[in-house]
Amino acid sequence: MARFLLFLCPMCLLLSTTFFPLMAQPSEQQTRRLFFLCKVWGYYKYFHPGLAVCQGPDWDFALTEAIESIRRVPSQQAFELALERMQQYLPPLEQPSSPPPNLNNRLTYKLQLDWMEDEFLPRQLRTQLLQLREAFRRQPHCNVETGPDGRSLLFAREAPFPAMVYPNEAYRLLALFRFWNAVEYFYPYTHLLSTNWDESLMQMIPAMIAAPDSRAYHIEVARMLKRIQDGNAYLISPEFNQLIGMYYAPFELDFVENQSVICRVAGFETQLKPGDVVLRINGMPIQQLRDSLRSFAWGGHAAGTDELINDWLIRGPEGAFEIEVKNESGTHTYQKRRELDAFGFEKALPDEGAYFKRLPGNFAYIDLKRLNPSRTNNVLSTLLRGKSTPTALILDLRHTSLNFFQEFAAQFVPQSTTFALAAYPDPQFPGTLSLELEQQTGFSGVLYDIALFLIIDESTRGGGEFTAMSLEPYEKLLKIGSPTAGSVGAHLSSLRLPGGINVLFNTQLTRRPEGEEVHLTGIEPDLLVQPTIQSITQGKDALLDAAIAQAKPSTGRVSVVPFPNPCTGFLNVLVTPATASHISVEILDYTGRQLRSYELQNDRAIFRLDLSDLQSGYYLVKSTEDGQVAVHKFHKQ
Template identity: 30%
Template sequence: MSYIHGLCVVLFLTLTGTLSAQYKWQPLTQNSSVTTIADGTLQLQLQKSDAPAVVILSNTFPALKGQHSLAVTFKIKLSGFKGRFSAESYPKDADSSTIYLGMLRYAGQSLPTKNEVWETRTITFASDATFNYRSYLLMGCKSVTYNIAFQGTGSVFLKDITLLVDGKPANFTDTLPVYPADKDHAFDHGSGFSSLPIADSLVLDHLTTLGKIWGFLKFYYPVVNTGNYQWDYELFRILPSVISAKNTVAANQVFLNWVQSYGPVPRTTPFLIDSTDVKQFPDLDWIRPELLGDSLALALRHIVYIKRPRSNYYITYNAALPDTTLLLYAHERSYPQMTYPNVPDAGFRYLTALRFWNQVQYFHAYRTLIPGYWGEELKTLIKRFVEAEDLSNLYAAHLQSYASLKTSHATLNVMDNPYLLQVYFAIFGSKHAPFRVRIIDQQAVVEKVFTLNKQLPDLQPGDIIEQINDMPFADYYSYFRSYIPASNTAATNRGIAEMLTGTNDNHINYRVNRNGHIFTVAITDFFEGEAGLEEYMNHLSRQEGLPGDYVSLKNNIVYINVANMSSQRDIFKKYAKNILGAKGVIIDLRGYSFDDALYDDTYFYPHRVPYWRQSHPDLTMPGLFRMNAGDSCGKENPDYYKGKLVVLVNERTQSKTESYAISLQQAPDVTVIGSTTAGADGCSLPPVSLPGNMQVFMEFSGIYYLPDGARTVQQTGIVPDIYIAPTIEGIKAGKDEQLEKAIEFLHNAPVKRPRT
C-alpha cells in the first residue's frame, strides 16, 4: 500500500546528462516541513505519528527497451526519529500513466537506520516474497517515480540521491521523440465545459454517437492515431458543433465534416476476416446508414478496411515481453492535475465515459459475456459520469461502471491513489469494526472476531447480523451490490461482507441474532484510517485452513497451503519425498499466490498436458481476439505422484489460483472440493488510465481450457466436484468444514486407476 494520504511532500528531480543533485521541494500540506540545507541535503520534519510523509522522486528519461533492474541509492540520517520506513516504485509513461507491472515494492517494509549517523542505503526494486513483481523498465516507460515514505515523528535527512539502472548511475543523454500531440496543451487545465446539456435527449443521442465515432477513429484510423493529434483535445474542439446541431441529419453532417477535416478518406475494398482461431469479433454494427446517414457510414466503412500496423501512438504490444501479447498504453493521459480536491469538469467527465466504453468495446476479452448489449451502454455511462458533479458521486460512478462489466478483476486502483482513498472512506467508511463476515444463505454471519486494543467486541462466530444501524441487512446488500465489481454471486457476497464493517461515525450498532436471542451490539473500537484499513484488509485476506505452508496430517496425508508459501518451488523441493510417498495430498487454494510453481511443477503429472489457450487482441483490427497455441503443465515423469490429490477452493480462489486449480485437474487422480470460485480469469494488466488519475483493471486476454478450448471459468467460476460451503453451525463450532471434508474424502475414497 502506498503511504501517500495525510502528510505528503513531493520531490522533483531535474535530470540533465548524468543524474544531477538539483532538488525542488513542493510541500503539499501544513503538517510537515521540508527544507534544503547545506550541500543539497533535504530535511523532512515529521510532526504527526499517525500520518505518513512521502518523498516522491520523479525521474524522467528516454524510453528503454528490454529488461533493466531499477535501484535508488541515497544517504540518510535520522534525528530523534521514531517510526517506520517503506518504499515503492512506479514505472510510468510520458503522461504519468502507470505502465504494466505498475508498482514495484522494496523487498521489505522497513529500513532500520541509526539516529544522528549518516548511512548509505540502496533500494533495489526487485522480486520479493509478498508481491513477486519483476523489476524492470519497459519499452515506452519514460519515467519512474519512487515513493519513500516515513511514518512517525522526528527529522529525516536525505542527500546524494542517485538512480541506478543495471547497477550503474543512470545516464540520460538521448532525446525523447516528440509528437505533435505532445505539444498540444490547449485543454490541460479544463475542457471549457462546466456542464453539458444531456437532459436534452437529442443532444445526448448526438454525444453518444460522437463517442462511438471518436473511439473508432482513435483506434482504427492511422491518420489520427500516429501522434499527429491529441485526440482527447480534438474531442473538445468538435463538441460545440455537435451540441448545437438541431437534428440528427445536421449532427451527421458535423461528424462527416470532422472526419474529412483530417484529409480525404481513402477508398478501400472490403475483405473477409480470417476466422481461423477467432474468439471474439469486433462489434461495428453501429456503423450503418440508418443511424449515420449514407455518406458518413460509407466513410467509416472505408476506414474499417484500411491496413493498420500492429501498434499506434496510443496502444501497442509490450515489446519488452516478446513472448506475450500484453498491451502497452504509451500516451493515455491520466490528467493527475484534475484529482482530489479538484473534480474534472463536465467535458473531462464526458471524456472519462468515452475512454472507458471504448476500452471495453475494443480491448476487453470478455466483452460478449457482459450482461445486455455493451453497444447500448455508452449513453448510460455518459449520463452517469457527466451528472457526477462531486467526488463521492464521481467515485460511485466509476465503481458502478466497473461493476457493470461483471468481472471481479474490474477494480479501481484505490490503495495506490491517496486522493481516491479519501473518497473511498467517504462512501464505505474510514473505520472498520474488528470482525469478519461471511454471507451464508443470504444472511450476514460473523465468521471471525479480531482483537483490537486488547479487547474483543461482544460478538461470537455464528452470530447473524440482522441490521446495521437502522438498515436491515437485506437493504444494505441491495444498495451496495451495485458498487461491487464481481463476476458471480460468490464474489459479490465476498465484496459485501468486506464492506459490512465500515463507518465514518464513532460507533456502529448491529442488531444481532444469537441462537434466537435478539440484541444490539455497539462497536466503538475500530481499525482507523489508511493504516487501519491495511491491517483490516490483511485480516480479511488471511488464508483459511491450517497455519503455515506445509503440514503433515494423520494417516499419511500431506496438507499444502499455497497462499502461505513464500516460494512454492522451495516447498515442493524440500518435502518432495513426503509428498510423493503420501496417501493423499491436499492443496489449499482458498487464497491468492503470486508464484507460478504449480504450472511448472512435475510432481503431479506423468507427462506434459496441454490444458489452456489464450485469447489476445489483434491490433490490426481492434475488437478482434484470436486464440494462441496454448500452454501445458507438467513434463514426462514416470515418478509422478500416484496417490489421491484434493484441491480446496472457495470464493477467495480467483484469477491465478483458479488457473492453478484447472491445471491440477489435469493430474490423474484429483478431486476439487469446496465452493464456487470467484470466476475472474485472464490477464488484467496493464491498468487503463482515466482522467483524474484513475486506473481500472479489466481482462485484456481471455483464458479457455482444453480439450475443446471453449470452456472458461469467467463469471461461472469453478464448480467443485464435491460442493461444500461453510455452515452457521460449523462456524459456531470453529470448524473448517471444507478441509474436514477433504480429509474425510482421502480417508475413504478409492484410488483411481492412473491415466496413461
C-alpha cells in the same frame, strides 16, 4: 441524530446515490447522438494511422469539444457539424501500400461495424468510415501496447487528468467513451455479457451526465466496471478508496445462508464472535446496505459480488460505529471503532499458522495465498518426500489470484496435457485475438503420485482459477468447495480515466480444450461444500474438514463420489472404502439396467471410467461393499 454522522461510509454512499437531484438529462435523441459520437471517436482512435503515433492531434480534446457542441445545441444539424469539426483534427488518410489483412490466422474477428452504415450518421461520414475500414492495415499503436508479461495490455499514454477529482460533463463522458471503446475492441467476453454492450452505452450516457459530484462520478465509474462482469477487475483511485473507507472494523464478514456473518475477529475483540449474524450497522439494516452496494459492486457472478461487498461493509472512516448482531444468546448492540488500516487489520486477525504443514492422519496442506511461487519446489519436497510420504495433498486456493500452474501441474500430470485454450487481444489489430494457444502442462522431472484435493470458492480468481484448470487432468484430483470467481486468467490490462482513476480488467480469453466457456461460470467443484453459520460458530473450516474427510480411510460402508458431475467423456469415481473383502461399482441407467461393472481394489483410490460411448442423460453409480449398497446420480452430457 448525532449517531447518523458516524454512518459506515457505504451508508453515506447509499444516501448520496439515492437522493441526489438529477442534472439536466439528455433526450433520447441527444443520447443517441452521443452514442454515435462515442463509436465514431473510438473507431478513429484505434484505426486511423494518423492517431497511432501520438504526435498528432489531441483526440481527447477533439472529443470534449464535440460533446460540448452537441450538448449546447440539441439539434441534428449541430450534431453533424460537431462530427465534421472533430474530423478536421485528423491528418489526411493515406492509401495503404500493402494488401488487406488476412483474417484466417485470427481466432476472433469480433468487430461489429454495421453501425457505420446507419443513416443516422451523415452520408459523407459513412463514406469516410468505410474508406478507413478498407484502408486499415495492422499497425503499432502508441496508445495500446503489450505489457511486460507479453500478454496484458497497457493503455499507457492515456491522460488520467488527476487534478479533475470531479471532471466536468465532457470529461466524464470522455471517461465513459474511453472505457467503452477499450472494452469494445480489446475485452474478449462482450458476447457473454448479460446486457448488450451497445445497450449499456445508451444506459450509461445519461447516468454519467447526471453525476452531480465527485462521489457520484466515481460510483458511476464503478458501475461501468460492473457491467463487464469481470470477477478479477479492480478500480484504483484515492477518491474511491475514501468513499469506501480506509479503516477497518475489528472483524471479517462472510455471506453465509443469505446472511452477513462474522467469520473472524481481531485478537483484541472480546464481544463479537465468529458466527454472529450482523443485523444492523449504525441503525441501518444490513440487507439494505448490501443492496445499495450491490448496484456498483462488480463480480463475475452473485457470490463473487458478495465477496467484494463483504470487504466494503467492514470499511469506513476512522471512528466509532454501532453494530447490532444476533447469536444463540439473543440480539446484542455494541459500540465499536474503526481504527485499523489494511496492514494493521491483517496483523490483528488470528494467526493462521504455517502456510504448509502436515495434518493429523498423514495429510499434507499448502495455503497458496501465502505461498511464494519460487518456494513451491522446496515446499513440495519438504512435505512429500522423506520416510513418511503423506497419503494426500490438500491445496487451498481460496483467496488465491496468482498463477501456480507451472509449479504444480508439472509435478502431478505425468505427460504434456492440454488443459485450456488461451488467446489475447492484438494491440496492433483492434477487435481481433491472437490464435488460440494450447495451455499445456509440462513435466519437471519430479512426479508425485498421491491423491490431490483442491479447495476452491468464489475468492479463487484469475491465476488461481487457471491453476485449478491445469490440475484437472490429474486422475487423482478432487475439487471441493463452490464455483470460483469466473474470471480465469492471470493477465490484467490497465486503463487510466479522468479523475486519477485506474481500472484493471482481464483481457485473457480462456476456454476448455473442447471450447467450453469458463468465464462467468468459474471452475465447478466436484464436491459442493459451503460453510454454514453453525460451522463458523464452532470454529470449523467446513471446506478443509470436507477435504480431510474425503482423504481419510472410512470406518464404515464404502463412500463413492462420482465427479465431475455432470461429466463428458470420462467419469472419475472417488472410492473411500472400509476394510471390506469385496467392492464393486456399477453404472446403471434410470431403469436400473446395468451398463458397466467394475471390481475395485480394496484401498483408497480414484478410478477413471471411460463413458464416452454413453448417450447424454442421467445415470446411476451403484457401489456395493460386502452386501451394503449406496447409489449416486450423475449427468452425462
